Amino acid sequence: MPSAKKYLLVAKTTLADEMAYPSRFFFSFYSDGVVLIIMYFLWRSLYAGQAEVKGLTLGSIITYYAVVFAARKLTFAKSLYRRLSGHVKRGTLVTFLLKPIDFNSYYIVSYLTKRIYQAIIVIGLIAFLTAGLHIFDAPHNLHLFVVSILLASLLNFHIYLTFGLVAFWITDSWGFVSIVGRFINILAGAVIPLAFFPNWVTNINTYLPFRHMVSTPASIYTGIFATYTAQKQILEQVTWLIIIFVLNRLLWRVALKRFDAVGN
Amino acid sequence: MKKYLTIYKSLSITRLMQLAEYRANFLMINLASLGYNIVTLVFIEVLLDNFGNIAGWSRGEVIVLYGVGQATFYLYGMFIGALNDLSEDIRLANLDMLLLKPVNAIFMISLRRFELVTMTPVVVVSVAITIYGLNILGISLVKVLPLYIFGVIAGTLIMAGAKLVIGLGAFWLGDTHGIGRFYRHVSEKFYFPMDVYPEIVGFVFKTIIPIAALSYFPSQIILGRQPIIAAVYLVAGVLFFFLLSYVMWTKGVKRYASASS
Numbered sequence: 001m002p003s004a005k006k007y008l009l010v011a012k013t014t015l016a017d018e019m020a021y022p023s024r025f026f027f028s029f030y031s032d033g034v035v036l037i038i039m040y041f042l043w044r045s046l047y048a049g050q051a052e053v054k055g056l057t058l059g060s061i062i063t064y065y066a067v068v069f070a071a072r073k074l075t076f077a078k079s080l081y082r083r084l085s086g087h088v089k090r091g092t093l094v095t096f097l098l099k100p101i102d103f104n105s106y107y108i109v110s111y112l113t114k115r116i117y118q119a120i121i122v123i124g125l126i127a128f129l130t131a132g133l134h135i136f137d138a139p140h141n142l143h144l145f146v147v148s149i150l151l152a153s154l155l156n157f158h159i160y161l162t163f164g165l166v167a168f169w170i171t172d173s174w175g176f177v178s179i180v181g182r183f184i185n186i187l188a189g190a191v192i193p194l195a196f197f198p199n200w201v202t203n204i205n206t207y208l209p210f211r212h213m214v215s216t217p218a219s220i221y222t223g224i225f226a227t228y229t230a231q232k233q234i235l236e237q238v239t240w241l242i243i244i245f246v247l248n249r250l251l252w253r254v255a256l257k258r259f260d261a262v263g264n
Numbered sequence: 265m266k267k268y269l270t271i272y273k274s275l276s277i278t279r280l281m282q283l284a285e286y287r288a289n290f291l292m293i294n295l296a297s298l299g300y301n302i303v304t305l306v307f308i309e310v311l312l313d314n315f316g317n318i319a320g321w322s323r324g325e326v327i328v329l330y331g332v333g334q335a336t337f338y339l340y341g342m343f344i345g346a347l348n349d350l351s352e353d354i355r356l357a358n359l360d361m362l363l364l365k366p367v368n369a370i371f372m373i374s375l376r377r378f379e380l381v382t383m384t385p386v387v388v389v390s391v392a393i394t395i396y397g398l399n400i401l402g403i404s405l406v407k408v409l410p411l412y413i414f415g416v417i418a419g420t421l422i423m424a425g426a427k428l429v430i431g432l433g434a435f436w437l438g439d440t441h442g443i444g445r446f447y448r449h450v451s452e453k454f455y456f457p458m459d460v461y462p463e464i465v466g467f468v469f470k471t472i473i474p475i476a477a478l479s480y481f482p483s484q485i486i487l488g489r490q491p492i493i494a495a496v497y498l499v500a501g502v503l504f505f506f507l508l509s510y511v512m513w514t515k516g517v518k519r520y521a522s523a524s525s
Contacts, residue, residue, distance in 0.1 A: 034450050045460040046315045053314060176292070179299030191307050196314050
């Protein structure tokens with residue numbers, strides 16, 4: 001079967017699976033939506049009597065969280081390490097290795113299909129809340145945001161897939177990866193905008209890729225980054241994506257040499 | 265009573281034997297919870313560094329609020345976490361195993377999973393966070409210990425009552441697992457004072473979705489902020505949810521049917 005047709009089939013199967021269980025997506029959407037509402041009231045309370053803090057207005061903070069919410073739907077890749085470590089632990093990875101399809105490529109097609117499906121719903125909602133109800137600020141540099149969010153999505157995928165490789169060395173690694181994942185969330189700016197952190201944290205963060213997973217696209221959208229800075233950040237995203245991709249491929253080769261499976 | 269204590273002891277020993285087989289799982293659960301606590305404390309500290317207070321609650325008070333909420337949440341998981349599976353058991357007709365035993369079914373449903381060993385480290389961490397917050401305020405935990413125990417236990421019982429009501433709703437609705445997960449998800453993330461919210465939203469979180477019972481009202485008692493109103497709310501909440509769940513159980517079990525399980 002030609003390559004493109006193989007992966008198209010993967011995309012179709014993934015989409016069918018997503019649409020067969022819409023409640024899974026809507027449950028996470030609904031419960032994350034409530035958290036977004038909690039954040040809205042919290043920040044409204046914090047900003048009472050203040051127009052601006054650390055250069056950010058209440059409107060830009062609320063829009064930032066809305067974009068983070070949408071970005072997480074579009075870039076969520078944490079379950080990847082769980083799925084990969086599950087395959088390694090149970091030995092079911094061997095079924096993938098025997099198939100005429102590259103494991104990483106299979107997962108990236110499946111992942112992007114799910115993200116695009118969810119993106120259509122999330123973008124529609126954000127557009128309505130922005131243009132229709134004027135709840136959020138209008139986007140800045142929308143074209144740069146689109147490029148940045150796509151890169152962030154791919155970066156999330158490769159970072160969490162790399163984490164999943166820990167399973168080849170530590171069988172029960174989910175707790176370790178979970179704690180690391182929480183710290184990544186902070187450094188990605190998903191918990192609180194990076195502008196609020198002390199300088200020493202932001203200085204360390206400039207040497208790490210995590211802020212490009214969420215904070216960079218959110219900051220482009222809300223206008224925190226001016227056009228020139230946004231373009232520079234996008235170049236950094238591309239650089240980090242290449243580095244993580246190469247690292248992932250190298251580790252994958254080393255990891256496969258350790259893999260054992262009996263039966264299946 | 266002796267019969268129930270003996271049964272609970274047997275269930276606990278069985279669970280301990282399972283944990284001994286999967287020690288790594290125990291470590292992972294606690295690592296994940298520790299990570300969550302650290303991240304949340306970082307978030308709270310960064311907010312307070314920049315804004316000084318949250319809706320008039322000072323740094324120490326917010327940390328106490330968070331610590332109390334976590335203690336309630338994990339205490340529930342320690343003893344009554346099995347209620348999370350109730351709606352699935354009803355939907356998949358797995359209740360037979362529990363209904364046919366010569367003990368109270370609600371006892372079996374609620375207490376069949378004993379997580380004392382798994383959850384003790386996270387409960388200890390939650391108590392440590394509360395002590396840290398009280399230290400900032402110059403209050404010793406020993407001084408407020410009876411209020412702390414009352415608040416946390418009442419909050420835990422209200423959470424258990426609410427989860428029981430949600431689970432029993434499956435007798436009529438078929439599947440309430442999503443509602444239960446939603447409640448647990450929001451409860452875990454609810455660590456800000458109720459004063460942050462407009463009145464109508466606050467009313468919802470105090471009554472319909474009883475999240476305020478987990479941290480806000482117990483903290484009000486411990487910190488001496490409207491303690492009488494908070495205590496009355498907690499006692500009324502416990503009575504209300506357990507009465508409602510008793511009524512739902514007696515009516516709901518008559519609707520239950522299964523083709524063996």
